Amino acid sequence: MKEEIVVGDPRPSSVLTAAWLGRVEYPAAWSWQRELFLSRLEGDVDDTLMLLEHPPTYTLGRRAAEQDLVYDRSQRLARGISLYEVDRGGRATYHGPGQLVGYPILALGERYDVMSYLRKLEEALICTAADFGVEATRDPDNTGVWVGPNKIGAIGVKITRGITMHGFALNVATDLTMFEGIVPCGIQDRWVTSIEAETGKAPAIKEVAGVAANHLATTFGRSLVWTHPDALRARGLSALAGPEDTPLRGIADTSLEEETLT
Numbered sequence: 001m002k003e004e005i006v007v008g009d010p011r012p013s014s015v016l017t018a019a020w021l022g023r024v025e026y027p028a029a030w031s032w033q034r035e036l037f038l039s040r041l042e043g044d045v046d047d048t049l050m051l052l053e054h055p056p057t058y059t060l061g062r063r064a065a066e067q068d069l070v071y072d073r074s075q076r077l078a079r080g081i082s083l084y085e086v087d088r089g090g091r092a093t094y095h096g097p098g099q100l101v102g103y104p105i106l107a108l109g110e111r112y113d114v115m116s117y118l119r120k121l122e123e124a125l126i127c128t129a130a131d132f133g134v135e136a137t138r139d140p141d142n143t144g145v146w147v148g149p150n151k152i153g154a155i156g157v158k159i160t161r162g163i164t165m166h167g168f169a170l171n172v173a174t175d176l177t178m179f180e181g182i183v184p185c186g187i188q189d190r191w192v193t194s195i196e197a198e199t200g201k202a203p204a205i206k207e208v209a210g211v212a213a214n215h216l217a218t219t220f221g222r223s224l225v226w227t228h229p230d231a232l233r234a235r236g237l238s239a240l241a242g243p244e245d246t247p248l249r250g251i252a253d254t255s256l257e258e259e260t261l262t
Helices: 026-041 073-079 114-131 176-181 195-199 205-219
Strands: 015-023 047-053 057-060 082-085 092-095 099-105 137-139 142-147 150-160 163-171 223-226
Touching: 015 205, 026 047, 026 082, 026 099, 026 163, 047 205, 073 176, 092 099, 092 176, 099 205, 114 137, 114 142, 114 150, 114 163, 114 205, 163 195, 205 223
Parallel strands: 015 047, 015 223, 057 082
Antiparallel strands: 047 099, 057 092, 099 163, 137 142, 142 150, 150 163
């Protein structure tokens, strides 16, 4: 049966409520996003920002192609990498320890501009990288944030009725060899980098999260408010459930034991 989405009053907010969540399994974070999205759509919560790390995970967006996945199942299992098909735009990417992931749940209003939203995310990441000594730029042909030919920040989003989901991943001290199992973002002749690779320094992910949150709030014209993760939990989500007991609407049911790709 098709899910009924009730629309309340999801007008743009003057406040961005952020929380640092630590390391969260991908399916649990997706479910948390979904509940916050529904609450934002109903007008029950302000704009929110989830900041976290994931365990080693490959995700395939709606535009992903079969050739984007380099490692087979046995190679992924050997490295402890999970695999999920997801409902964001874009192609293949990697999430893992040492990478800051941000999921903004924002109301953009009725007349939103997708490209403007993507450019603002890029701007916030460029400013964040600069604060840690990295001169990052845009690429006119590819979404994301780059240092020379190498991507340091990936962006993939979903916008439904003016409310955003998914977001960005900024490589801080990521194990870049993990990207060898995919074609990052489907771009064959480019590679990835990180703050650590560019500067020789590995700032704490939580520290980078705080800087990124401030730049996001400034870029989107919001006042930043920090909260405890429990306070961010949306109405109707009584516990942060794991992949074994969470219905994964919109992504393939996947575990390290059995993967299903459709």
